[in-house]
Amino acid sequence: MRLTCTVNGTTRQVDDVWEGESLLYVLRERMGLPGSKNACEQGECGSCTVYLDDVPVCACLVAAGQAEGREIGTVEGLAPPGELHPVQEAFLEAGAVQCGFCTPGLLVATDDLVSRSLAEGRTPTDPEIREALAGNLCRCTGYEKILDAVRLAADRMAGDARQPGGTR
Amino acid sequence: MxxxxxxxxxxxxxxxxxxxxxxxxxxxxxxxxxxxxxxxxxxxxxDLTRVADLRQWDTDDGAVRLGAGVPYARVITELGDRLPGLAMAARTIGSPQIRNRGTVGGNLATASPAGDAHPALLAAGAEVEVASVRGTRTIPVTEFYRGVKRSALADDELIAAVRITPPSGPQQYSKIGTRNAMVIAVAAFGLALHPARRAVGTGIGSAAPTPRRAPAAEEFLAGELDGLWDSRAELPAATAARFGELVAAAAAPIDDVRGTARYRVHALSVMARRALTWAWLDYRKGDPTCA
Amino acid sequence: MSAPTRTPAGAPSAVGGPGGRIGDDARRPDGVLKVRGEFAYGSDLWMDDMLWGVTLRSPHPYARIRSIDVGPALAVPGVHAVLTSDDVPGEKVYGLELADQPVLAFDVVRYQGEPVALVAADHPDTARRAAARIVVDYDVWEPVTDARVALGHPTWNQVHDSPAEVTELSRESADLHPHGNLVRHLKVRRGAPAPTADVVVVGEYEVGMQDQAFLGPESGLAVPGEDGGVDLYVATQWLHVDQRQICAALALPPERVRLTLAGVGGAFGGREDLSMHVHACLLALHTGKPVKMSYNREESFFGHVHRHPATMRYEHGATRDGDLVYVKAEIYFDGGAYASSTPAVVGNGGTMGIGPYVVPNVHVDCYGAYTNNPPCGAMRGFGSVQTAFAYEAQMDALAAELGMDPVELRCRNAMEQGSTTPTGQVVDSPAPVVELLRRLEAMPMPPAVPTGDDVDLRDMPGGVSNTTHGEGVRRGVGYAVAYKNVAFSEGFDDYSTARVRLEVVGGEAVATVHTAAAEVGQGLVTVEQQIARTELGVEQVVVHPKDTAVGSAGSTSASRQTYVTGGAVKAACEAVRGQVLELAQRGVGRPVADLRLDGGKVVSDVEGIALPLADVLGEEVVEETVEWRHRPTESIDPETGQGFAHVQYAFSAHRAVVDVDVELGLVKVVEMACTQDVGKAINPQAVIGQIQGGTAQGLGLAVMEEILVRDGRVQNPSFTDYLIPTVLDMPPMRVEILEYADPHAPYGLRGVGEAPNISSGPAVLAAIRQATGLPLTRVPVRPEHVTGT
Incomplete structure (x- = not known):
């Protein structure tokens, strides 16, 4: 079947999609966007987290056809080419990236958490961070530096938000 | 395909x-x-995600009619006040990503004994609204589960909604998993107090071929509470313990990779005792949301 | 043929900034690609016209193959090849230490999940459906599933030096391999043969099968070459040992089997053995097309070796004052169907099996057995994780028996520099076991168990599942200390190769470091840059993609790469530096005193010289390739276990604080504290990351992680039922790093990756025992163990 949707702001159309394929497979194998990762394909690890109409979901559990006409946001679209999103920068600075396979999903989940908190005029507390990221498994870091990175990103983004013209 | x-x-x-x-x-x-x-x-x-009706909930004659396609995340944020038991159950389901997608309708359709919503639905006395081109019918949730991953749904029917009259008293939900997040239930228990009709609702998950109530425990407790609803007096510890035992006695679990049958029975007795203790404490405080 | 569209990245990066030298928190050169989702892992590789390969695996743990009919699979439209063992042109078996594992099963399958046939098709689902149509006729046999039964040791054999008697049970067990079911028996004999002591504690312990559970599945892309050879891009831990085994299976010389490291999504030992490597190459050579293979999570559980389950019996004897007099230990590792690295695991389990303590009389028997369970091999901590659960539980039991503080007992018997190990080796570098424990004791404790209105469910055992608001919750505190050999032992020729080039690019001196050392996430690429910057005084250091165009670097395992490949890079840099300084002196026209490289210049403070490196080099390209070895070790005496077996030890200690709901058996780890001697922290941030990550894997084994195997069949091959810690399971951690230089190692460093994985789990167990008052001799601890259900 043919699938048309918007990915990272660009309309994409692919043909010959098998109806049983997941959105993750379509992104990775048909659209050349392998940033979303295929660690479990059963919704248990969060490595494939993408935005589906602004809501973070596991792309492995979205049937390709369900994405028809929808807006998808992946790790590749977090920042403009050549730039880094504050969450990406914070993960690098805090040493939250080791093998990096969980990183793309964590970045999307973190961006969602921090954005929602800032929209309420605050930064997330540690228990909130832990509950919000409990669906993103990491096998390398023991999560400590990921927590550091989220706190750092939240503080930076809160600072940016207070400045006129500041970006998210 | x-x-x-x-x-x-x-x-x-x-x-x-x-x-x-x-x-x-x-x-x-x-x-x-x-x-x-x-x-x-x-x-x-x-794909049912384009059917707008399914993604809505509303109230109808005091009952909440929850569209089958409303994701758990919205049950937590939008219905936490009206249906706290179901919202507590929803909070234990999978990850935020799963709660953004998964639905109570899907939980019912799969009809797994481990489905997290079931004990809360049983305790609240929910009804399942199913439909086909032949028409619509309403099935009490107690009659919906027919076996391991089997339900009363006919092969031409779809689940439209769940109808839940918010219990008039406090609700609790507890679930055992061997990790502190993202677990399939080893055993789960839902409790709702219905002071308005002087009744008690229970639901047991992951401890029998289907989700089920613990009728003897409900009857026992309703009897014990008969004089206490109005006085809101302290609940004797022995009553809570006995309630726990009766809930556990209603289970018929198996040994599997997630836990032993003996542990499931034991855990149910503890969860039921604690859940009742918390619910009664809330009731005694006269929590205005539970009146 | 061209390289894959998405090629592996070991590329340099603009990020990294100044200060990326030894001892700095330098940034990863692959970090920017990783956070952008542009880093090409094995599963991301893709080429036009590529095919997908899948594996048909045995559903039975033990069976004879009567026949295989591939016809129905070949008939499926879109299928390009179906291969069996008959299609393996070279050696039909492979293995790290013993070649005993079939590339594809022939005659007999010995474990559930053993590869039997391969399919290549134009869509992965087509390949899967076709594989399901292959008809394999099995004669199903009764599997051998208990290591001690397999060896004919149904009872503890502690007091015997002689081989175990053959029993009825063992006669019933078929020999799984022509050489029998014993992979290795290691004996350590030191001191008196039959010592006695005032106080004796005996314990039997069991450790379940842990999985590495790396997130990036086994994956790679094989591209047929015009020379009849093959290029394999693969996520692995040791390119050259893979190459050796692939060459044997394909009957091709090394120059026609070229490997390049694809991005690796974690390893932890699970990529030391071959998985899809030969299979993808076979399909590519057979079809003449690029073939990608990428396991899903379920297949991954069958596609790599696991940590050996162990059963252990320990007997500790001590004086009334708490001095250890003797330790006797009998240790059984279940190696599963094939040897993998079982011999070396037995080596570690036996030689370090009593922990970092000084004991005059030691009697250890350590066995590795074949069974029809899943093959077991390398996992972080390698043979030391299992024994640490036992010996640390014994130390606590002994302390209780003596009425002593457990930390006091440990300190009293702790190994130190100059101590002699049970294998007769004198510890010839710092061994600060006492200081590690004392520093832990001195750390502040976390706040008390939350109660009443302060309760946040996320802090309670059970989390938001709302099982307790404080009811039944008891706190426990436990300590554990462990040690682990760094690098390969027992006389293994352990070396790494580094090629370092210095040249002028765009007016600036740029160094290129080329090694075959696998970057699996630990940050070796960062360390390679830091060493080159330090030794050559340049800012720009390119890390060449990891491939077999340069000599072997040895495995990314045994906490060895910073030591061994770091040593090789340092040595190669020194050779390059020697040449550059010579060039400089030639330019000056005379010998110059105190000449060194710093800040992109050739400098002599004494003579006031500072020549830009770019000017000194001009058109010259200075390149050196160095093969570097750590000092040699010895094989141990087969009867006594005595010998200089290990080149270096790493030491770490943990304190765990846990809250246990004793009524429901649920555990919340409240805090983990760790002290570790790292010799020299080359990259402190990365060192702490290793300690935190290792701690998490130890905690996971302690309370939740186990591959459940019943009758040789895996019951939980998924992330739904094989649980690893989430961020709600990991507590805040306190980490203190000690830096006591090892004079024998480059920069004085010590390998860091494994030790914290060894001491964390036993500390958690000790804390749970304290909270519950239960002996808890099996890990992982399940709610059933705590509640007696």
Missing amino acids: QFLQPATWAEALEAKAAHRDAVPIAGGTDVMVGINFGRLRPALLL
Whole structure:
């Protein structure tokens, strides 16, 4: 079947999609966007987290056809080419990236958490961070530096938000 | 494999009538796992995510009519005040990503004994509204579960909604998992106090071939509370303990990779005792949301 | 043929900034690609016209193959090849230490999940459906599933030096391999043969099968070459040992089997053995097309070796004052169907099996057995994780028996520099076991168990599942200390190769470091840059993609790469530096005193010289390739276990604080504290990351992680039922790093990756025992163990 949707702001159309394929497979194998990762394909690890109409979901559990006409946001679209999103920068600075396979999903989940908190005029507390990221498994870091990175990103983004013209 | 994406409820029912082996898909949290691992090869996938009606909830004659396609995340944020028991259950389900997609309707359709919503639905006395081109019928949730992953749904029917009259008293939900997040229930327990009708509702998960109530425990407790509803006096510890034992006695669990039958029975007795203690404490405080 | 569209990245990066030298928190050169989703892992590789390969695996743990009919699979449209063992042109078996594992099963399958046939098709689902149509006729046999039964040791054999008697049980067990079911028996004999002591504690312990559970599945892309050879891009831990085994299976010389490291999504030992490597190459050579293979999570559980389950019996004797007099230990590792690295695991389990303590009389028997369970091999901590659970539980039991503080007992018997190990080796570098424990004791404790209105469910055992608001919750505190050999032992020729080039690019001196050392996430690429910057005084250091165009670097395992490949890079840099300084002196026209490289210049403070490196080099390209070895070790005496077996030890200690709901058996780890001697922290941030990550894997084994195997069949091959810690399971951690230089190692460093994985789990167990008052001799601890259900 043919699938048309918007990915990272660009309309994409692919043909010959098998109806049983997941959105993750379509992104990775048909659209050349392998940033979303295929660690479990059963919704248990969060490595494939993408935005589906602004809501973070596991792309492995979205049937390709369900994405028809929808807006998808992946790790590749977090920042403009050549730039880094504050969450990406914070993960690098805090040493939250080791093998990096969980990183793309964590970045999307973190961006969602921090954005929602800032929209309420605050930064997330540690228990909130832990509950919000409990669906993103990491096998390398023991999560400590990921927590550091989220706190750092939240503080930076809160600072940016207070400045006129500041970006998210 | 075919993929159908009806835009309206009527179209969805027509499609299901025409293709009775079609597998409905909403959040995809069960169906896609089956497809990804080659265990499920439906001839037709019937995507229900475009049926707007399914994604709404409203109130009707004091009851909440929860569309089958409302994701758990919205149950938590939008219905936490009206249906705290179901919201507590929803908070234990999978990850935030799963709660953004998974639905109570899907939980019912899968009808797994481990489905997290079931104990809360049983305790609240919910009803399942199912429909086909033949018409709509309402099935008490107690009669909905028919076996391991089998339900009362006919092969031309789809789940439209769940109707839940908010219990008039406090509710609790407890679940055992061997990790502090993202677990399938080893055992689960839902409790609702219904002071308005002087009744008690229970629900047991992951401890029998189907989710089930603990009727003897309900009757026992309703009897014990008979003089206490009005006085809001302290609940004797022995009553809570006995209630726990009766809940555990209603279970018929098995040994599996997630836990032993003995542990499940034991855990149910502890969860039921604690849940009752907390609920009664709330009731005694006269929590205005539970009056 | 061209390289894959998405090629592996070991590329340099603009990020990294100044200060990326030894001892700095330098940034990863692959970090920017990783956070952008542009880093090409094995599963991301893709080429036009490529095919997908899948594996058909045995459903039975033990069976004879009567026949295989591939016809129905070949008939499926879109299928390009179906291969069996008959299609393996070279050696039909492979293995790290013993070649005993079939590339594809022939005659007999010995474990559930053993590869039997391969399919290549134009869509992965087509390949899967075709594989399901292959008809294999099996004659199913009764599997051998208990290591001690397999060896004919149904009872503890502690007091015997002689081989175990053959029993009825063992006669019933078929020999799984022509050489029998014993992979290795290691004996350590030191001191008196039959010592006695005032106080004796005996314990039997069991450790379940842990999985590495790396997130990036086994994956790679094989591209047929025009020379009849093959290029394999693969996520692995040791390119050259893979190459050796692939060459044997394909009957091709090394120059026609070229490997390049694809991005690796974690390893932890699970990529030391071959998985899809030969299979993808076979399909590519057979079809003449690029073939990608990428396991899903379920297949991954069958596609790599696991940590050996162990059963252990320990007897500790001590004086009334708490001095250890003797330790006797009998240790059984279940190696599963094939040897993998079982011999070396037995080596570690036996030689370090009593922990970092000084004991005059030691009697250890350590066995590795074949069974029809899943093959077991390398996992972080390698043979030391299992024994640490036992010996640390014994130390606590002994302390209780003596009425002593457990930390006091440990300190009293702790190994130190100059101590002699049970294998007769004198510890010839710092061994600060006492200081590690004392520093832990001195750390502040976390706040008390939350109660009443302060309760946040996320802090309670059970989390938001709302099982307790404080009811039944008891706190426990536990300590554990462990040690682990770094690098390969027992006389293994352990070396690494580094090629370092210095040249002028765009007016600036740029160094290129080329090694075959696998970057699996630990940050070796960062360390390679830091060493080159330090030794060559340049800012720009390119890390060449890891491939077999340069000599072997040895495995990314045994906490060895910073030591061994770091040593090789340092040595190669020194050779390059020698040449550059010579060039400089030639330019000056005379010998110059105190000449060194710093800040992109050739400098002599004494003579006031500072020549830009770019000017000194001009058109010259200075390149050196160095093969570097750590000092040699010895094989141990087969009867006594005595010998200089290990080149270096790493030491770490943990304190765990846990809250246990004793009524429901649920555990919340409240805090983990760790002290570790790292010799020299080359990259402190990365060192702490290793300690935190290792701690998490130890905690996971302690309370939740186990591959459940019943009758040789895996019950939980998924992330739904094989649980690893989430961020709600990991507590805040306190980490203190000690830096006591090892004079024998480059920069004085010590390998860091494994030790914290060894001491964390036993500390958690000790804390749970304290909270519950239960002996808890099996890990992982399940709610059933705590509640007696």
